[in-house]
Amino acid sequence: MRNDSAADAPPVHLPAVRPRTDHDLDACARVLAAVHEQDGYPVNWPERPKLWLTPAPLVAAWVAELDDRVVGHIGLSHPDDTDAAPGLWAARAAVGAETTAVVNRLFVSPAARGHGIGALLVARATAEARGRALHPVLDVVESDVAAATLYERLGWHHLATVEQRWSPEQTVKVRCYAAPAAP
16 A cells, blocks of 8 residues: 555645845845734834844845745844844843843744744844854844744743834833853
8 A cells, every 4th residue: 555645745844044135125124024914023113124123233144035025024133222122132131231232023924824934034144143153132122922932932031132223202111031051
């Protein structure tokens, strides 16, 4: 008796993570728009999404692809005065905030969730930070429960929840996290 079910099954495609290029920015902006529409991330839609994806302190960025389509993004930046987590972690570790790297701009297409893409992107950014002898940290808006759940599932440590003033009219609560100690 022959079992042809394996031959008849559709091929299994695995997500891949690679460095982001400028050619990826249009696709990233489209995915970001879908995420914003479904999840409200980012809280404030940027006037220029491609510029938002390339903040000045950016060190590196990656995209995730599934079936040859960009379906996720993550960035790694030097800390700046808008980030709370670097200072909190530095105070606990008795080091300077310059010893941290900020994981940011993480999003995954709603249509591509359930493939472990968020975890793959976080692992890539974390590895890059550690390769630069920097400790990965991040801030996440308190209302983004799915993101906080992901970081906690990956072993990230909640440092504190703090208020940040984003504008004279807007104050938000953010949860600050630090990656677990390197293995």
